[in-house]
Amino acid sequence: MRNTDIEASEVARRIVDENSEDLFVLDVRNEDDYEEWQIPESENVPIYDELLAHDFSGLEDHLDELPEDEEIAVVCVGGITSARAAQFLREQGFDAKSIPDGMNSWGRVHREYELTDLDGVVQIVRPGTGCVSYLVHDSGEAVVVDPSQYLDHYLGAADERDVEIVGVADTHAHADHVSGARRLAGELDVPYYLHGEDVAALDRVTELADGDAIEVGERELTVRHTPGHTPGSVSFEFGDALLSGDTLFLRSVGRPDLEDSSEDAVRTAASRLFESLDELTDLDDGTVVLPGHFSDEEVRPLATELGELKAESTNELLSYVEDGDEEAFVETIVESLADEPANYNEIKQINWGEEQPGDDVEELELGPNNCAAN
Structure with a gap:
């Protein structure tokens, strides 16, 4: 029997892997939905409403x-109209398949990358949401950093490498996705780490402070308090790696307006972020920056030496830090903030422990990544 489906994970692999066979991604959602969030390199034919009515004339x-x-x-959105379109295309002689559960399944895809030049670091990327998390390990032990709510990916990554997860950490209280860190730590009965300034109403938290260290086998994650994106944002050093969370991205920095969006508060947080970045740029140029988010960067894994980031012109805000121009840094952030992440207030309440996740928890975080400052 002919296979009429193609999994979102297979699509993710083939659009990134240069050695994969060609794949054409056809998005049949309405134009506004496509413009807001789409699979990279896909093409849009906005015929969703027509397909709902079994009208194939537009296609x-x-x-x-x-x-x-x-x-x-x-x-499509949930896999119904795409299945209809794929069947019609097959009847016209095309090799067409539908992505089951549509963009919902695209948002759940996770892909693993070994950092070959950084011993003991596994990067786990969600291409559909721009979120990045990590498994760092040494001598049979591991710590998971910034996990999503899809815990099986982290448990599987640990099992594959025959390491025991001994701790789970968030670099900050996230506003763009529902953290799985507390639940993973609870299921494994291991510590959950978060900086004290981001704890809010959470309980059963091992609070972090600047200079603390989390033991991982014979090595450790060293905590750098890098506030700005949130008051309790931290970055972790692990050998030559810097897990920079939402403080420093490859092309931007973390936005400072998701705690308080008033202009005075944004300016104050942006100044704190400038100071944090100023400290990070003093690290060795060979330090490999591993961000907590990405936008449309095609490099995999997402890793760039700090010296290269400072030398390139692709991170405008970091260049202001290098020049010591705090005023230009703050003004650029204030003037160029994008739309907030979808449902970010509700997501924050869940990650702060002030609300319990409901049945719609998966849907809350679907959509584009808007955590960058510009």
Whole structure:
């Protein structure tokens, strides 16, 4: 029997891996939904409403634009209209398959990358949301940093490497995705680490402070308090690696307005962020920056030496830090803030322990990554 589906994880692999066979991703959602959030390199034919009514005329009008010699992956919101479109395309002779559960499944994809030049670091990327988490390990022990709510990915990564998870940490109280850190720590009966300024109403937290260390086998994660994105944001040093959380990204820095969006509060937080980044830029240029988010960077794993970041012109805000221009840094942030992450207030309440997650917890975090300052 012919396979009529293609999993979102397979799509993620093939659009990133240069050695993979060609794949054409056709998005049939409405244009506004596509513009807000889409699979990279996909093409949009906005015929969602027509397909709901079993009307294929709009798709038929675009047949000449579709490749006849490539596999076509069709995506919609939840997999219903994409299945209809894929079936119609197969009847026209195209090699078309539907992504089950549509963009919902795209948001759940996780991909692992070994940091070959950094012993004991595994990067776990969610291409659909721009979130990045880590498993750091040494001598049979591991600590998970910034895990998503999909815990099996971290348990599987640890099992694959025959290491025991002995701690779970968040670099800050997240506003863009529901943290799985407390639940993972609870299931494994290990400490959950978070800086004291971000604890809010949480209980059963091992509070972190600047200069603390979390033991991982014979090594340790060293805590650097790097406030700005949140009051309790931290970065972790692990050998030559800097897990920079939402303080420093490859092309930007963490936005400072998700705690309090009044202009005075944003300016104050941006100044704290400037000071944090100023301290980080004093680290050795060979330090490898491992961010907690990405936008459209195609490099995998997401890792760049600090010296390269400072020398390149792709991170405007970091260049202001290098120049010592705090005023330009703050003004640029104030003037260029993007829309807030979807449902961020509700997500914050959950991650602060002030609300319990409901049945819609997976849907809360679906959408584009908007944690960067510009």
